[in-house]
Amino acid sequence: MLRFRCNQLFTSPFEALFIQSFKPHTSLRCAQMGSYSTTSSSAQNSPKLVFRQLFEKESSTYTYLLADPSHPQKPALLIDPVDKTVDRDLALVKELDLKLIYAINTHVHADHVTGSGLIKTKFPGVKSIISKASNAKADLFVEPGDKIYFGDIFLEVRATPGHTLGCVTYVTGDGPNQPQPRMAFTGDALLIRGCGRTDFQGGSSDKLYDSVHSQIFTLPKDTLLYPAHDYKGFTVSTVGEEMLYNPRLSKDKETFKNIMQNLNLSYPKMMDVAVPANMVCGLQETKSEAC
Amino acid sequence: MLRFRCNQLFTSPFEALFIQSFKPHTSLRCAQMGSYSTTSSSAQNSPKLVFRQLFEKESSTYTYLLADPSHPQKPALLIDPVDKTVDRDLALVKELDLKLIYAINTHVHADHVTGSGLIKTKFPGVKSIISKASNAKADLFVEPGDKIYFGDIFLEVRATPGHTLGCVTYVTGDGPNQPQPRMAFTGDALLIRGCGRTDFQGGSSDKLYDSVHSQIFTLPKDTLLYPAHDYKGFTVSTVGEEMLYNPRLSKDKETFKNIMQNLNLSYPKMMDVAVPANMVCGLQETKSEAC
Numbered sequence: 080m081l082r083f084r085c086n087q088l089f090t091s092p093f094e095a096l097f098i099q100s101f102k103p104h105t106s107l108r109c110a111q112m113g114s115y116s117t118t119s120s121s122a123q124n125s126p127k128l129v130f131r132q133l134f135e136k137e138s139s140t141y142t143y144l145l146a147d148p149s150h151p152q153k154p155a156l157l158i159d160p161v162d163k164t165v166d167r168d169l170a171l172v173k174e175l176d177l178k179l180i181y182a183i184n185t186h187v188h189a190d191h192v193t194g195s196g197l198i199k200t201k202f203p204g205v206k207s208i209i210s211k212a213s214n215a216k217a218d219l220f221v222e223p224g225d226k227i228y229f230g231d232i233f234l235e236v237r238a239t240p241g242h243t244l245g246c247v248t249y250v251t252g253d254g255p256n257q258p259q260p261r262m263a264f265t266g267d268a269l270l271i272r273g274c275g276r277t278d279f280q281g282g283s284s285d286k287l288y289d290s291v292h293s294q295i296f297t298l299p300k301d302t303l304l305y306p307a308h309d310y311k312g313f314t315v316s317t318v319g320e321e322m323l324y325n326p327r328l329s330k331d332k333e334t335f336k337n338i339m340q341n342l343n344l345s346y347p348k349m350m351d352v353a354v355p356a357n358m359v360c361g362l363q364e365t366k367s368e369a370c
Numbered sequence: 371m372l373r374f375r376c377n378q379l380f381t382s383p384f385e386a387l388f389i390q391s392f393k394p395h396t397s398l399r400c401a402q403m404g405s406y407s408t409t410s411s412s413a414q415n416s417p418k419l420v421f422r423q424l425f426e427k428e429s430s431t432y433t434y435l436l437a438d439p440s441h442p443q444k445p446a447l448l449i450d451p452v453d454k455t456v457d458r459d460l461a462l463v464k465e466l467d468l469k470l471i472y473a474i475n476t477h478v479h480a481d482h483v484t485g486s487g488l489i490k491t492k493f494p495g496v497k498s499i500i501s502k503a504s505n506a507k508a509d510l511f512v513e514p515g516d517k518i519y520f521g522d523i524f525l526e527v528r529a530t531p532g533h534t535l536g537c538v539t540y541v542t543g544d545g546p547n548q549p550q551p552r553m554a555f556t557g558d559a560l561l562i563r564g565c566g567r568t569d570f571q572g573g574s575s576d577k578l579y580d581s582v583h584s585q586i587f588t589l590p591k592d593t594l595l596y597p598a599h600d601y602k603g604f605t606v607s608t609v610g611e612e613m614l615y616n617p618r619l620s621k622d623k624e625t626f627k628n629i630m631q632n633l634n635l636s637y638p639k640m641m642d643v644a645v646p647a648n649m650v651c652g653l654q655e656t657k658s659e660a661c
Contacts, residue, residue, distance in 0.1 A: 134603035136427070167602060174615050311458060312425035314605065324465050 128232060128251075128258045129153075129175060132305065132314060133168060135161040138191035138349070139308045142168060143264055146177045147230025154229040156181035158249060158264050159307050160194030162361050168194070169201060180229060183208040185266025185307055186246040187215050187357045189280060189350045196362030196370060207360050207370055212238065213245025215358045216370035221247065232257060237294040239268035241287020242275030248295060250302075260301040263318075269295055270306045271313040274327055277339050279347075280354070284339035288332045296322050419523060419542075419549045420444075420466060423596065423605060424459060426452040429482035429640070430599045433459060434555055437468045438521025445520040447472035449540060449555050450598050451485030453652050459485070460492060471520060474499040476557025476598055477537040478506050478648045480571060480641045487653030487661060498651050498661055503529065504536025506649045507661035512538065523548060528585040530559035532578020533566030539586060541593075551592040554609070560586055561597045562604040565618055568630050570638075571645065575630035579623045587613050 129146035142164065146155035155177035160168055172179050182195040182205055195207040195217070208227065211220040221227065223238040227249070234249040249264040251257055267275025269291050277284040295304075300319030323329060327338050347353075356363050360370040420437035433455065437446035446468035451459055463470050473486040473496055486498040486508070499518065502511040512518065514529040518540070525540040540555040542548055558566025560582050568575040586595075591610030614620060618629050638644075647654050651661040 132605045134425070134605065136603060164603060171604075174611065312427060312455060313462075314423045314425065320465065 129155065129177065130258075130262075131171065133164065133171075135164045135191065137163065139310050140188075140191050141305065141307060141309065141314075142194075143305060144168065144171065144177075145229065145232070145234075146175070147232045148177075150230030152230070153177045154180045156183055156227070156229050156234075157194075157198070158183045159185055159188070159266070160198060162192040162194045162197050165194040165197045165201070169198065179205050181206055181208050181219075181227065183227070183234075183249065184213075184215075184217075184357070185249065185264060185268075186210070186243045187213050187280065187354060188267075188307070189347050189354050189357075190308075191349060192353050192356045193361040196360030199360065199370070200362070210236070210238070210245045210247045212240065212247075213243070215245070216360060218370065223247070226252070234264075239265065239287075239290035239294050240281075241277055241283050241285075241290045242267040242280070244281030246275075246290070250298065260303055260317075261298060262303045262305060263295060263298060264305050264307075265295060266307045269304060269321060269325070269328065271304070271309055271311075271316040271321070272325055274325070276342060276344055278342075278344070279350070284336045285332070287339075288328070288335050291328050296328075420446070420468065421549075421553075422462065424455065424462075426455045426482065428454065430601050431479075431482050432596065432598060432600065432605075433485075434596060435459065435462065435466075435468075436520065436523070436525075437466070438523045439468075441521030443521070444468045445471045447474055447518070447520050447525075448485075448489070449474045450476055450479070450557070451489060453483040453485045453488050456485040456488045456492070460489065470496050472497055472499050472510075472518065474518070474525075474540065475504075475506075475508075475648070476540065476555060476559075477501070477534045478504050478571065478645060479558075479598070480638050480645050480648075481599075482640060483644050483647045484652040487651030490651065490661070491653070501527070501529070501536045501538045503531065503538075504534070506536070507651060509661065514538070517543070525555075530556070530578075530581035530585050531572070532568055532574055532576075532581045533558040533571070535572030537566075537581070541589065551594055551608075552589060553594045553596060554586060554589060555596050555598075556586060557598045560595060560612060560616070560619065562595070562600055562602075562607040562612070563616055565616070567633060567635055569633075569635070570641070575627045576623070578630075579619070579626050582619050587619075 127148055129148050131144040133142040140161050142160050143158040144155060146153055153176060155172055157168060160182055179202060182198045184193055198205050199207060206218040208219045208221060209215050209217040211222050221236045223236055225236040227234040233252045235252055237248045237250055239246050239248045246266050246268050248268055251262045277287050296318060298318050302318040304316045327335055418439055420439050422435040424433040431452050433451050434449040435446060437444055444467060446463055448459060451473055470493060473489045475484055489496050490498060497509040499510045499512060500506050500508040502513050512527045514527055516527040518525040524543045526543055528539045528541055530537050530539045537557050537559050539559055542553045568578050587609060589609050593609045595607045618626055
């Protein structure tokens with residue numbers, strides 16, 4: 080399995096971070112301003128992680144900022160940035176003295192326009208990332224098993240199709256030198272006490288059930304789940320909680336498929352704008368130049 | 371200084387938790403389903419903390435659920451519950467197998483109705499808590515320096531008047547056997563890159579400036595700040611960040627007072643409903659019976 084595949088040569092000094100060797104740490108890292116420890120008491124050599132959850136009210140989308148403050152360059156990434164809140168997110172990156180290197184999407188969204196392209200017009204050094212299976216444009220494409228490094232911390236890519244064909248879940252690494260408990264950024268595959276719809280964009284309730292049960296519910300029960308959306312004001316859940324209390328995915332497969340078939344949801348109002356835009360990083364007018 | 375003052379006798383078995391001695395731990399605690407570690411890697415004997423941030427969209431209010439999952443009774447408290455989201459919050463408490471013992475307010479809110487009274491009608495064993503300086507009704511009143519225990523974890527009460535006369539900030543305890551980094555629930559005294567208005571309910575920009583600078587900005591810089599509201603999609607900040615980047619409170623006192631005097635804000639639409647209701651735990655019709 081390759082550590083990573085990309086569609087262009089690395090050009091910025093931060094590119095090297097992406098493919099660097101994974102070096103375990105033996106000493107404690109210092110807390111930094113703005114950092115947020117997810118370190119467990121049993122993992123003395125865990126690095127600190129800068130972590131921020133950010134909300135876009137109109138589409139109820141969560142954007143996540145992660146960074147390794149212990150690395151000299153403080154490399155950072157954004158998961159699922161929204162075009163309308165790019166200025167907020169980039170201001171925060173600057174205030175926390177981080178170096179944004181990646182703008183990552185969990186999938187081609189249908190309810191909002193991604194901020195990836197807009198970020199790249201402001202910071203051309205930032206690379207956009209999406210799954211190869213999405214068929215969307217980006218600088219770098221990921222496949223299951225790939226690792227996305229930012230400093231000494233990495234995200235592992237897991238294929239979780241079903242809401243769309245190209246949905247992936249990004250999970251922080253396993254090991255004493257990675258944040259504990261683990262964190263899974265599930266996109267729309269698994270929402271808190273819910274899941275994304277499966278009736279368009281190559282959706283399949285059969286596939287979604289298998290994805291969640293094989294790729295997410297097999298993670299440790301204390302794994303923190305951070306979805307792309309929440310509509311009820313929840314910010315985080317855990318694998319253990321969703322296995323017990325998710326009203327759809329805690330059921331057997333046939334019941335789940337039946338639930339999904341009878342949701343009778345209306346056509347997403349942003350879909351005809353968002354999907355074509357998100358196939359090219361959210362910027363239709365400039366297309367591949369900004370991807 | 372008294373550890374706590376209350377206006378009635380303790381009656382439930384959980385009352386004992388409130389006044390129990392503070393016992394340092396020498397062994398590691400086990401992670402539990404739904405728990406969320408804020409433990410630093412340097413504090414091996416820190417207890418785990420169940421922590422959930424919950425959002426009410428209409429008033430942009432954050433409610434916080436905290437619990438000690440290591441204690442046999444898993445005692446929990448809610449800070450700033452909203453009447454409209456009480457059912458959501460209580461369902462979560464039940465799913466996480468916690469025992470709610472306190473419904474706490476940072477102050478008498480003017481923009482939403484507190485859920486404290488409603489919670490007490492559903493769970494009469496829960497005690498409502500507010501500052502003595504608020505002059506509102508509650509089961510228990512706190513003053514600066516008091517400690518509110520839930521299991522072996524406690525919140526320390528700090529007076530932070532200025533938005534209202536009775537505003538307090540609740541801060542997790544200092545010490546290796548308390549969550550690290552510390553967490554401060556600032557109400558409306560300090561918002562992320564902002565602060566509450568000071569033009570009604572005994573508000574004073576002069577007092578608010580002194581409160582924040584003496585009671586919050588003196589905490590360790592990595593203290594996590596959790597406000598009662600956010601209108602831009604931020605979920606957390608730190609003392610270090612706000613000292614540097616708060617556009618109001620990072621200024622000198624005269625500049626701050628001038629900013630606050632010229633906000634030209636409209637009259638809060640919920641004020642005439644919310645303030646009288648919140649003086650009696652959010653339930654005017656039943657008044658003191660539910661407080």
